[in-house]
Amino acid sequence: GNSVTQMEGPVTLSEEAFLTINCTYTATGYPSLFWYVQYPGEGLQLLLKATKADDKGSNKGFEATYRKETTSFHLEKGSVQVSDSAVYFCALSDYAGGSYIPTFGRGTSLIVHP
Amino acid sequence: ETGVTQTPRHLVMGMTNKKSLKCEQHLGHNAMYWYKQSAKKPLELMFVYNFKEQTENNSVPSRFSPECPNSSHLFLHLHTLQPEDSALYLCASSQESPEGKLFFGSGTQLSVL
Numbered sequence: 001g002n003s004v005t006q007m008e009g010p011v012t013l014s015e016e017a018f019l020t021i022n023c024t025y026t027a028t029g030y031p032s033l034f035w036y037v038q039y040p041g042e043g044l045q046l047l048l049k050a051t052k053a054d055d056k057g058s059n060k061g062f063e064a065t066y067r068k069e070t071t072s073f074h075l076e077k078g079s080v081q082v083s084d085s086a087v088y089f090c091a092l093s094d095y096a097g098g099s100y101i102p103t104f105g106r107g108t109s110l111i112v113h114p
Numbered sequence: 115e116t117g118v119t120q121t122p123r124h125l126v127m128g129m130t131n132k133k134s135l136k137c138e139q140h141l142g143h144n145a146m147y148w149y150k151q152s153a154k155k156p157l158e159l160m161f162v163y164n165f166k167e168q169t170e171n172n173s174v175p176s177r178f179s180p181e182c183p184n185s186s187h188l189f190l191h192l193h194t195l196q197p198e199d200s201a202l203y204l205c206a207s208s209q210e211s212p213e214g215k216l217f218f219g220s221g222t223q224l225s226v227l
Contacts (some may be wrong), residue, residue, distance in 0.1 A: 098215030
């Protein structure tokens, strides 16, 4: 079956520090890959996506590159802000049994201090 | 605002109560999902509906009963729940496509006493 593994948190950084959150996956097919973000008291929101190998997804200063050879989709940001504090979920979507079934990682909490 | 609306936002119920969670989307999506989010656990997929037909049921106890009357509405009927069912219940929708990205509601925070 499909699975997504993320680094455990919390990740605690100072403002303007560099961020990396690791994500690796296993999939039977050729999935699309996503990062979602969840702010306190809210549902998940799509942050960025990539649909094929070597694609780079980017949004709000965050980037992730679809690496098929290492089955990875690491999230990076060059300079984090306090407002980036949230929980980040890596996910894949693969077609199975008549639907696109999303599989999520456990989530990584990011805390950014001023 | 993601276009997916869940009600109520908060719900407290006793173990003998019957209640329902509601989800509504007007994004024109044809797939809808229920997820359970508990503290310190991965996001759990509960049910998937595609064009109103249930295509996935991840071994969810029968005290949770989904209903999808049309492609814009999804319900989760709850009865005789247990305290361990306390969690954030998230609804999501997507347009069936190779991308399969999800749009989530804000969730219903459920407490079972």
